[in-house]
Amino acid sequence: MSQSRQLREMLLDQGAELHARHPDMLTGGWRQRIPLLALCAGGIGIYVMGLVTLEISPAKMFSGLGRLLDIAGLMLPPDPETWSRFLLYLGALGQTLAIAFLGTMLGAVIGCPFGFLAARNIIANRLMHLLARRSLDTVRSVDTLIWALIWINVVGLGPFAGALAIMSSDLGAFGKLVSEALEAADRKPIDGVLSAGGSRLHGIRFGMLPQVLPVLVSQLLYFFESNTRSATIIGIVGAGGIGLQLSEQIRVLEWQQVSFLILMILITVAALDWMSQRLRGAIIGRRA
Amino acid sequence: MARLVSVPPAAQLAPLLGGYSQAVAAKRRQLALGLALTAVALLISAIGAEVQPVTLWNKIGNFTSYFDRLLKLDTGARVWTDPQEWFWGLARWSRLLGETLLIAYVATLTGAVGALAGAAPASRNLMRRASVGFVVRRCLEFCRTVPDIVFALIFVAAFGLGALPGVLALAIHTTGALGKLFTEVVENIDMGPVEGVASTGGSWLAQVRFAVTPQVLSNLVSYALLRFEINVRGATVIGFVGAGGIGQDLIVAIRKFYYSDVSAMLLMIIVTVMVIDMLSARLRHRLLAAENPP
Numbered sequence: 001m002s003q004s005r006q007l008r009e010m011l012l013d014q015g016a017e018l019h020a021r022h023p024d025m026l027t028g029g030w031r032q033r034i035p036l037l038a039l040c041a042g043g044i045g046i047y048v049m050g051l052v053t054l055e056i057s058p059a060k061m062f063s064g065l066g067r068l069l070d071i072a073g074l075m076l077p078p079d080p081e082t083w084s085r086f087l088l089y090l091g092a093l094g095q096t097l098a099i100a101f102l103g104t105m106l107g108a109v110i111g112c113p114f115g116f117l118a119a120r121n122i123i124a125n126r127l128m129h130l131l132a133r134r135s136l137d138t139v140r141s142v143d144t145l146i147w148a149l150i151w152i153n154v155v156g157l158g159p160f161a162g163a164l165a166i167m168s169s170d171l172g173a174f175g176k177l178v179s180e181a182l183e184a185a186d187r188k189p190i191d192g193v194l195s196a197g198g199s200r201l202h203g204i205r206f207g208m209l210p211q212v213l214p215v216l217v218s219q220l221l222y223f224f225e226s227n228t229r230s231a232t233i234i235g236i237v238g239a240g241g242i243g244l245q246l247s248e249q250i251r252v253l254e255w256q257q258v259s260f261l262i263l264m265i266l267i268t269v270a271a272l273d274w275m276s277q278r279l280r281g282a283i284i285g286r287r288a
Numbered sequence: 289m290a291r292l293v294s295v296p297p298a299a300q301l302a303p304l305l306g307g308y309s310q311a312v313a314a315k316r317r318q319l320a321l322g323l324a325l326t327a328v329a330l331l332i333s334a335i336g337a338e339v340q341p342v343t344l345w346n347k348i349g350n351f352t353s354y355f356d357r358l359l360k361l362d363t364g365a366r367v368w369t370d371p372q373e374w375f376w377g378l379a380r381w382s383r384l385l386g387e388t389l390l391i392a393y394v395a396t397l398t399g400a401v402g403a404l405a406g407a408a409p410a411s412r413n414l415m416r417r418a419s420v421g422f423v424v425r426r427c428l429e430f431c432r433t434v435p436d437i438v439f440a441l442i443f444v445a446a447f448g449l450g451a452l453p454g455v456l457a458l459a460i461h462t463t464g465a466l467g468k469l470f471t472e473v474v475e476n477i478d479m480g481p482v483e484g485v486a487s488t489g490g491s492w493l494a495q496v497r498f499a500v501t502p503q504v505l506s507n508l509v510s511y512a513l514l515r516f517e518i519n520v521r522g523a524t525v526i527g528f529v530g531a532g533g534i535g536q537d538l539i540v541a542i543r544k545f546y547y548s549d550v551s552a553m554l555l556m557i558i559v560t561v562m563v564i565d566m567l568s569a570r571l572r573h574r575l576l577a578a579e580n581p582p
Contacts, residue, residue: 011488043397046393047393049390050393050394054394054452054532055450055451056451056455060447060452064443064448064453067445067446068443068446068447071442094336097336098332098333098335098336098337099333099336099337101330102337105326137565138562141521141557142554142557143521143524143525145437145525146525146538146554149542150542151351153350153354153542154348154350154351154354155340155347156343159336159337160337160338160339160340160343160344162337163337163339164344229433229435232435233437233438236437236528237528237539240338246441247441247529250441250442253445262438265433266430266433270433
């Protein structure tokens with residue numbers, strides 16, 4: 001401590017000299033900071049404007065918080081009441097997982113070719129890849145819940161609509177991902193295969209695929225994880241899974257059931273997280 | 289012609305080739321096993337999700353005709369022949385869309401501040417006491433695992449209909465998601481500058497201000513921007529459960545089959561989301577470029 005104090009005093013003694021030697025580093029001046037300050041002020045201004053426009057007042061906050069605490073009190077302890085209820089919820093959870101898995105796989109299978117079309121280094125035609133990219137963006141910017149509502153109109157209420165909705169919103173995201181992975185792939189292994197007399201197909205199979213595949217599979221696992229989350233809520237609009245039960249129980253204000261359902265979701269997501277982490281490690285480790 | 293590759297004699301070659309084919313076979317077996325497992329899982333989940341290929345096949349016409357109906361006005365004319373009729377509710381929808389953006393913005397900023405407050409104690413290199421860090425990390429995990437719309441459903445019950453529950457739901461989810469990312473950023477900093485400031489007698493606050501902040505700021509801002517993009521998407525549907533924004537009008541239009549309204553609102557949402565994605569991507573690239581000058 002005394003040593004650092006010595007250093008500090010030494011620096012303070014030499015302050016004037018240091019200032020003279022490095023004027024622009026030590027005397028920053030307010031003028032340079034004006035754009036940054038203006039940006040911050042603008043950001044806060046919009047924030048305040050948002051609070052006013054959205055009619056968010058402290059009074060509303062506090063009265064709502066009081067009720068929220070009441071609700072939280074009613075939620076404890078989590079309790080499904082009967083075994084048959086528990087089994088019903090378990091079935092719904094299984095359905096949620098099924099929706100997520102099926103949606104992810106379908107989205108990947110259909111999204112892959114689109115990704116190839118959107119990759120700059122595979123399709124040389126600019127118009128083609130611009131078109132593919134824009135349509136992927138369009139599909140991606142529609143939320144899963146909106147897709148669910150659309151698919152419900154086609155195949156009716158139920159989990160199938162949910163799986164199709166997840167497929168649709170995944171398709172855009174996965175296509176974008178595939179195209180980015182392909183564009184990031186190193187050109188040298190492909191050139192190596194070609195220079196050893198391989199055909200163009202050999203180049204893709206032995207030069208490109210080993211680079212891209214592990215990335216894609218591990219991303220697929222991520223998608224499955226995040227889709228499980230989406231699949232838990234897709235039931236809110238009537239597309240099957242545990243969300244249906246959840247929104248139903250919230251509507252009838254059965255808070256203990258609600259907290260039990262949330263607990264089930266949390267445990268499932270945590271378990272999947274753990275599992276996919278291990279799987280990802282195995283896949284990337286094995287191929288590296 | 290001289291041979292470029294020297295081939296070892298057959299006796300030496302045989303075990304090498306055998307080992308190679310064994311390794312390849314093992315890899316193939318693993319792959320086949322993985323594929324088989326995936327196929328079984330697919331089958332089980334297809335049964336679980338009540339997949340009806342026949343229904344899909346029979347009703348796929350509904351899908352195409354749905355989009356056909358989306359692009360028709362009540363009069364039966366195509367929507368683009370009469371843009372004024374198509375966008376009859378432009379003023380109201382723009383206001384709602386603006387509200388949606390504001391919800392996303394306020395929620396992102398609130399959540400980012402919350403995440404900052406959470407990331408400091410959650411980071412292992414800034415927080416010496418392990419127990420506090422553990423508790424904060426679990427809280428953040430809870431916030432990001434519960435889907436935002438579930439929070440919204442519960443908050444609507446507590447705060448009543450309106451934008452407030454939507455903002456809170458998105459903000460809490462943002463706190464959880466950004467908290468994790470911020471923690472990772474802060475844990476990966478170079479501790480040299482921190483020790484430097486400490487060695488000259490700087491306080492903890494001075495260490496954070498002069499050693500930590502310059503290292504992490506651009507990354508934090510770019511993550512917050514990314515989250516803003518996600519929150520704009522989330523805010524468009526949070527109205528489905530009555531938590532404000534354009535979602536409340538959209539779900540009514542979808543449920544009541546006001547086709548041209550649906551397509552008009554969807555178009556507005558898609559364009560807005562795309563523009564925001566583009567702007568924020570550009571901003572993020574500039575931020576990262578400023579961070580790592582070539």
